[in-house]
Amino acid sequence: MYIKLTNGIVYDPVHGINGEHRDIYINDGQITRKPSSNTKICKTYDMKGKIIMAGAIDIHTHIGGGKVNIARMMLPEDHVNDLVERTELTRSGCGNAAPSTLTAGYRYAEMGYTACFEPAMLPSNARQTHMEMGDTPMVDKGAYAMLGSDDFFLRMLASKKDQAAISDYVGWTINATQALGIKVVNPGGISAFKFNQRKLELDELNQYYGVSPRDIIKSLARAVTELGIPHPLHVHGCNLGVPGNLNTTLETIDAVEGMRMHLTHIQFHSYGTEGDKKFSSGAAEIAEAVNKNPNISIDVGQVLFGQTVTASGDSMLQYAGHWHAHPKKWVIMDIECDAGCGVVPFKYRDKNFVNALQWAIGLELFLLVDDPWRIFLTTDHPNGAPFTSYPHLIRLLMDRSFRNDMLSTINKEAAASSTLASLDREYSLYDIAIMTRAAPARSLGLKNRGHLGPGAVADITVYSNHKDKEKMFSKPDYVFKDGVLIVRNGKIVKVVNGGTHTLRPEYDNGIEKSLKRYFDKYQTISLSNFKIDNDEIVEHGNSKIIVQPCM
Amino acid sequence: MTLKLKLHTKPEVPLEADCICPDRMQSLNMTEIGDLVTYHGNRQVPLKNFFECSGEFDGEIDIEGDLVNVKHIGSTMSFGKITVSGNVGVHIGAAMSGGEIIVEGDASDWVGPEMYGGRITIKGNAGHMVGSGYRGSTVGMQGGEIIVHGNVKNETGHVMRRGLIVVAGNSGDFTGVNMLAGTIIVLGEMGIRTGAGMRRGSIICQTKSELLPTFTRSCDYLPLFLRHYFKHLESLGLIISDSLINSPFERWCGDSIELNRGEILLYAGK
Numbered sequence: 001m002y003i004k005l006t007n008g009i010v011y012d013p014v015h016g017i018n019g020e021h022r023d024i025y026i027n028d029g030q031i032t033r034k035p036s037s038n039t040k041i042c043k044t045y046d047m048k049g050k051i052i053m054a055g056a057i058d059i060h061t062h063i064g065g066g067k068v069n070i071a072r073m074m075l076p077e078d079h080v081n082d083l084v085e086r087t088e089l090t091r092s093g094c095g096n097a098a099p100s101t102l103t104a105g106y107r108y109a110e111m112g113y114t115a116c117f118e119p120a121m122l123p124s125n126a127r128q129t130h131m132e133m134g135d136t137p138m139v140d141k142g143a144y145a146m147l148g149s150d151d152f153f154l155r156m157l158a159s160k161k162d163q164a165a166i167s168d169y170v171g172w173t174i175n176a177t178q179a180l181g182i183k184v185v186n187p188g189g190i191s192a193f194k195f196n197q198r199k200l201e202l203d204e205l206n207q208y209y210g211v212s213p214r215d216i217i218k219s220l221a222r223a224v225t226e227l228g229i230p231h232p233l234h235v236h237g238c239n240l241g242v243p244g245n246l247n248t249t250l251e252t253i254d255a256v257e258g259m260r261m262h263l264t265h266i267q268f269h270s271y272g273t274e275g276d277k278k279f280s281s282g283a284a285e286i287a288e289a290v291n292k293n294p295n296i297s298i299d300v301g302q303v304l305f306g307q308t309v310t311a312s313g314d315s316m317l318q319y320a321g322h323w324h325a326h327p328k329k330w331v332i333m334d335i336e337c338d339a340g341c342g343v344v345p346f347k348y349r350d351k352n353f354v355n356a357l358q359w360a361i362g363l364e365l366f367l368l369v370d371d372p373w374r375i376f377l378t379t380d381h382p383n384g385a386p387f388t389s390y391p392h393l394i395r396l397l398m399d400r401s402f403r404n405d406m407l408s409t410i411n412k413e414a415a416a417s418s419t420l421a422s423l424d425r426e427y428s429l430y431d432i433a434i435m436t437r438a439a440p441a442r443s444l445g446l447k448n449r450g451h452l453g454p455g456a457v458a459d460i461t462v463y464s465n466h467k468d469k470e471k472m473f474s475k476p477d478y479v480f481k482d483g484v485l486i487v488r489n490g491k492i493v494k495v496v497n498g499g500t501h502t503l504r505p506e507y508d509n510g511i512e513k514s515l516k517r518y519f520d521k522y523q524t525i526s527l528s529n530f531k532i533d534n535d536e537i538v539e540h541g542n543s544k545i546i547v548q549p550c551m
Numbered sequence: 552m553t554l555k556l557k558l559h560t561k562p563e564v565p566l567e568a569d570c571i572c573p574d575r576m577q578s579l580n581m582t583e584i585g586d587l588v589t590y591h592g593n594r595q596v597p598l599k600n601f602f603e604c605s606g607e608f609d610g611e612i613d614i615e616g617d618l619v620n621v622k623h624i625g626s627t628m629s630f631g632k633i634t635v636s637g638n639v640g641v642h643i644g645a646a647m648s649g650g651e652i653i654v655e656g657d658a659s660d661w662v663g664p665e666m667y668g669g670r671i672t673i674k675g676n677a678g679h680m681v682g683s684g685y686r687g688s689t690v691g692m693q694g695g696e697i698i699v700h701g702n703v704k705n706e707t708g709h710v711m712r713r714g715l716i717v718v719a720g721n722s723g724d725f726t727g728v729n730m731l732a733g734t735i736i737v738l739g740e741m742g743i744r745t746g747a748g749m750r751r752g753s754i755i756c757q758t759k760s761e762l763l764p765t766f767t768r769s770c771d772y773l774p775l776f777l778r779h780y781f782k783h784l785e786s787l788g789l790i791i792s793d794s795l796i797n798s799p800f801e802r803w804c805g806d807s808i809e810l811n812r813g814e815i816l817l818y819a820g821k
Contacts, residue, residue: 076685086593329689 001042002027002035003483008047008462011433012054014442014451018430024052026458029483033454047462050477053433054450055114055459057440060234060264060299061381063104064118064132064143066125067311070331070343071098071382075309077327089495097308097345097382101135107388109138110490112461112476115449115498118143119183119234119264120313123150124336124525126177126532133500134540138486140459142444142501144234145177146313148184148216149191150338152518158209163222164508170223171507172515176531178502180444180548181231182224183264185313186238187213190340193316200316202238202251213238214255221259227505228550230445232260232297237269240317244273246282253289253296262443265301265380266290267362275417279354281361284419287368290375297443298369299376302362302393303355304385309345311382318342336524348385356414360407366397367423372434373442391474397427398469445548446501458483499544500537506550554584554608558616560601564592565640569623571598573631573650576608584608619659625652628669641678644671647695657701666714668695672787676701679723682716683709692716692733698787705742708735711752715780719789727754730813736780738789749806749813755780757795757818766805771819773799794820 003026010022025032025041035041062068072079072095079094084103086092093103108116116136121129121143133141147153147170156166170182188211189200195208202213221233237252239245249269253261263269266286274280290296307326312318315332319342322330326347333341348355362384369375377394381387396403407415415421427435441450448456462478475490486494512527519527534545554576570576570587579587585599598604601621602614610631618624618639625633626645635643638656648667653674660678663671664685677699683706684691691710702720712731717738724742727735732751741760755777777800781791798820805813 074687076687085595092593327689329687 002032002039004041004044005047005052005460005462006044008050008052009465010052010452011429012452013430013434013438015453017452022052024452024460026460026480026483029458030448031452031454031456031458031460045478047478049465051429051463051465051472052452053112053461053463054437054441054452054456055461055479055481056112056436057115057117057444057446057450058108058113058378058381058387059117059376059440059443060119060301060378061116061387062118062120062311062383063101063116063136063141063381065121065129066335067120067313067341067343068098068132069128070333070341071309071311071345072100074329074331074343075327075345078307078309087492090492096388097386098311099386101132102137104387105137105139106492109479109481109487109492110476111388111390111474112463112479112487113139114459114461114479114481115140115142115446115501117141117180117444117501120144120146120185121177121179122146122313122335122339122341123173123177124338124523124530126179127536130178130500130532130537131540134537137495137497138481138492140449140498140501140546142180143177144181144183144231145173145179146183146185146339147173148187148220149189149313149340151191151522152515154188154191154206154209154211154216157211157215157219163219163226165511166219167223167226168507168511169515170220171227171505172509172511174227174229174503174505175507178500178532178534178537178545180501180503181229181234182220183234183236184217184220185236185339186240186316187216187220187235189213189238189316190313193319193340194334198316198320199242200238202248202255214251217252217255217261218257221256221261225259227507229503229505230548230551231443232262232295234262234264236264236312236314240265240268240312240314241271241321243271243279245269246272246285249282249286250289253293256295258295260295261297263296263298265378265383266298267301267303267358267365267384268380270361270365277353277413279357281357281364281418283361283364283368287365290369291371294374297374297376297439298365299378299380300362300365301378301380301384302366303348303358304379304389304392305348305350305355305359306385306389307345307347308382308385309343311341311343313339313341315340315342318344321346337522350410353411353414356411357418359410360414360418360420363396363403363420364418364423366427367420367425372427372431373439375435376440376443377432377435391470391472394427394432394473395468395470398429398432400424400426444501445503445551447549497543499546501546501548503550504547552607552609553611553613554604555606556598556612556614557603557605558601558614558618558621559603561617562591562601562620564620566591566601566621567623568598568601568621569626569645571612571614571621571624571633572626572628573608573610573612573633574627574629576612579608581605581607625650628652638675644669647671658699660704662699663692663695663697665691665693666695666697667693670696670698673697673699673701676720677703679704679706680709681707681718682711682714683707684711690731698784698789700789702739708733711735717784717787717789727752727813730754734780736784738791746806746813746815748809750810751812753814753816755800755816760815760817762803762815763806765807766803766815767807769802769804771799771801773797774802774816777816
């Protein structure tokens with residue numbers, strides 16, 4: 001059954017198509033070549049004057065796992081102030097900063113997103129993460145398993161086990177938890193926090209295990225490379241939010257010695273100590289380093305003003321930040337001795353010097369990093385802002401006069417100490433198509449997503465070309481998921497379930513022997529129950545598991 | 552003339568009727584009142600599908616019928632008076648800031664959660680969580696009065712910060728749990744773990760009660776301020792015996808795992 005999208009203006013950076021008139025044919029959920037002239041086209045959509053892109057992909061958004069649930073439980077005010085009614089198609093829900101699973105899925109689809117990736121799935125919490133993602137309709141999803149502060153790994157590293165064994169453990173974890181990548185959060189720091197260390201520099205030793213964050217990052221990055229995992233090691237580095245952490249970030253870039261690495265929410269890692277307030281922008285230095293090192297990719301974690309909630313595995317930083325909680329309540333907890341979790345509600349204020357400068361630093365990074373293939377659009381939902389603010393962020397990037405108008409309303413001192421006003425760059429639609437579609441798909445190794453060539457899955461978003469880009473990106477005219485029309489004029493017209501992307505890297509299963517011994521001795525659940533079966537994910541509402549190839 | 556609402560169809564699943572509130576009904580005509588939106592389960596339905604409306608709104612609303620499945624009556628109200636002739640469902644007077652609610656029958660759980668002002672009188676019994684904070688909230692009731700003539704269940708006055716809760720009957724377990732300030736008076740018996748985690752505030756009880764080991768007895772005395780309270784309660788129609796007014800109370804302070812600035816006053820008369 002062929003569907004034809006005709007007369008549209010196509011942006012498909014993978015194939016170098018920059019705003020050209022092309023017809024797109026969909027058959028059986030996939031984009032195909034133009035069929036022979038005697039093939040029957042069942043449905044033709046006239047997309048005259050409309051912009052066609054692949055479905056957007058969010059590479060880093062906290063939509064599942066224990067921390068989001070804690071945020072939901074802790075913030076009744078977030079629910080009361082944002083109620084979502086049921087409709088004939090969609091179910092009811094609530095929440096802005098930490099929306100319910102269903103609402104999150106609907107809102108993503110209504111913004112033209114067709115895939116979202118949860119970046120912090122703790123292996124011992126993986127079952128809940130997958131269940132929650134299973135409850136998130138409309139979009140494809142996947143998760144990165146979080147390692148680096150877990151006891152088994154740190155023991156291996158401390159006892160100088162050879163890299164092959166560590167790689168086996170990483171490979172085993174990806175298979176057991178149905179993950180798509182590996183993330184490390186404050187390497188070793190979450191563990192160090194429990195031994196009363198309140199900060200951990202890149203070369204400082206975790207007092208108990210005697211290993212440094214540098215060792216951990218290197219070891220994990222090597223494992224990711226050896227296993228052929230397409231997405232580079234997803235690093236939430238040391239010293240998040242600490243003034244002067246810019247140097248830590250630069251050292252971290254050096255630490256991987258040319259191996260591929262993704263630095264996440266780098267805005268929170270780009271602070272200097274200049275000026276009267278000992279807080280300044282390090283965006284220029286970071287952007288220069290990113291431009292210089294083609295092995296590094298980043299996502300920004302842009303801050304936008306308003307009430308949100310910060311949820312992170314980094315209990316060390318969250319503990320340091322709990323004094324600023326708004327409303328005043330917070331949770332810091334340990335999870336199975338393998339990692340931590342901190343949830344602190346927060347309100348970013350435009351008249352506050354630090355918050356205003358954070359906003360400016362994020363935008364400086366966007367504008368100073370040259371290659372849109374290596375910088376992704378995120379707010380680290382919900383840590384910098386809820387994902388529903390993406391259209392606003394896109395307008396800030398595409399519209400210089402709007403950006404400068406906003407700049408003139410923030411804290412004067414912060415505005416004066418930022419170079420934002422002097423940055424003339426405006427993102428084009430082609431750049432946006434790269435950073436929200438093509439680049440994330442390439443970084444995650446999703447070969448048949450993020451582009452509109454033959455063989456790609458027909459995840460397509462169609463926008464009206466408004467001058468106001470916020471309006472344009474908040475309300476797409478059409479969204480297709482697997483070739484099915486799911487959104488029309490920014491409203492859901494059909495509810496579907498996306499699949500879960502996973503990997504099956506090869507590893508030596510001999511590691512399971514020592515893991516079995518470890519589990520029998522220390523863990524609360526047995527090894528066989530720890531692993532997540534395909535059926536569990538499929539039965540729980542997901543339509544399918546999509547296994548991505550390793551490199 | 553008062554506005555009269557009569558339940559003509561019993562809702563099968565809970566009906567969320569936060570529109571039954573003087574603030575929302577003010578200056579509406581009868582058709583508009585009938586068209587106010589309620590949620591029957593998760594479906595929107597107009598108020599008239601369940602209630603027969605008559606009379607005219609002059610600040611007072613009388614409601615008749617078995618309202619056990621009707622939630623959120625009088626939520627966020629700031630003035631006026633609501634009288635319920637029978638039993639009523641959960642969340643009555645949630646976050647109200649003024650006015651008065653009188654329930655002739657029993658109330659369900661969550662009477663006046665997070666209320667700021669006004670008065671709720673329950674002539675029968677009430678359920679759990681009277682005058683408390685919602686799960687996840689750090690502050691519960693912040694002002695106003697809740698008077699229950701019958702018994703209440705557990706966690707009365709949870710995280711309450713200001714205001715008065717009076718229970719003429721018995722209260723369940725965890726009375727005043729985690730309370731920050733305010734006053735709770737129980738004229739009957741209290742369950743166990745009274746005042747667990749309380750920081751400040753007063754819990755007054757007419758009977759002896761077993762307290763947690765984190766409370767210490769400081770003295771026996773005749774608290775004068777209680778006479779003012781009891782007088783006020785008499786004016787509200789509660790029966791206070793003379794012996795209560797003229798007797799000493801044991802003062803216990805706690806909870807020592809928190810600030811230790813709360814007090815529990817237990818009747819020490821014969």
